[in-house]
Amino acid sequence: MQRTLIYDPTSWEDRVLDDNNGTVLVEGTPLDEENMNNLEEGILLGHNGGGLLSIMALNLIAQLNFELERYKKQKLLQGKATIVNAITDDGYFRSAEPFVLINLSGWPQSNAPDYDVVVTPTGDASAAGTFVVYDKTQNGFKVKMTGSAKSAAFTWTLVNPNIQ
Numbered sequence: 682m683q684r685t686l687i688y689d690p691t692s693w694e695d696r697v698l699d700d701n702n703g704t705v706l707v708e709g710t711p712l713d714e715e716n717m718n719n720l721e722e723g724i725l726l727g728h729n730g731g732g733l734l735s736i737m738a739l740n741l742i743a744q745l746n747f748e749l750e751r752y753k754k755q756k757l758l759q760g761k762a763t764i765v766n767a768i769t770d771d772g773y774f775r776s777a778e779p780f781v782l783i784n785l786s787g788w789p790q791s792n793a794p795d796y797d798v799v800v801t802p803t804g805d806a807s808a809a810g811t812f813v814v815y816d817k818t819q820n821g822f823k824v825k826m827t828g829s830a831k832s833a834a835f836t837w838t839l840v841n842p843n844i845q
Contacts, residue, residue: 688723691716758785758839761803762824765832780825783837789819796841800824802833809833 696709710716766779790796794817802809810828812835826833 688726689719690723691719757841759836761834761836763832763834764809764824764826766826766830778825778827780823782821782823784821785819785839790817790839790841792841793817793819796839798822798824799838799840801836801838803836804834806830806833806835 691710693710694707696705697707698704699706760783762781762783764779764781796817798814798817800812800814802812808828808830809826810830811826812833813825813827814822814837815825816823822839824835824837
């Protein structure tokens with residue numbers, strides 16, 4: 682017996698007899714092997730389809746649980762810092778780009794330097810240029826600015842999605 686992925690339902694008809702003499706007016710759909718096997722195929726197709734939907738739903742739930750557990754383990758740290766652009770004795774800015782060292786308190790980052798740091802300027806940072814995070818270690822990192830501002834304040838957020 683060959684199974685199909687498309688179910689063609691049987692349109693069932695009753696057998697109708699003449700009330701007066703009992704002759705058959707409408708033959709009706711026979712209860713034979715072909716019609717009963719078609720019914721069984723429909724039930725099996727519905728059963729398999731429901732099973733596939735259940736498996737897909739369970740897989741989706743497992744993926745969502747995995748993501749939820751990953752976010753539960755995600756480590757977020759935040760802080761504020763200010764970079765001060767040191768001026769030399771002759772009144773000119775120093776030639777090196779000014780930076781600030783951020784020390785991380787608490788547990789060391791177990792996946793250094795593979796954590797992310799998001800820097801958000803606070804206040805007027807138009808002359809600060811770009812903030813660059815570098816030298817990431819287990820217990821801190823540096824942030825430098827590329828502009829010429831005398832000082833630039835920012836909020837940093839350490840996002841550690843791959844924490845072990």
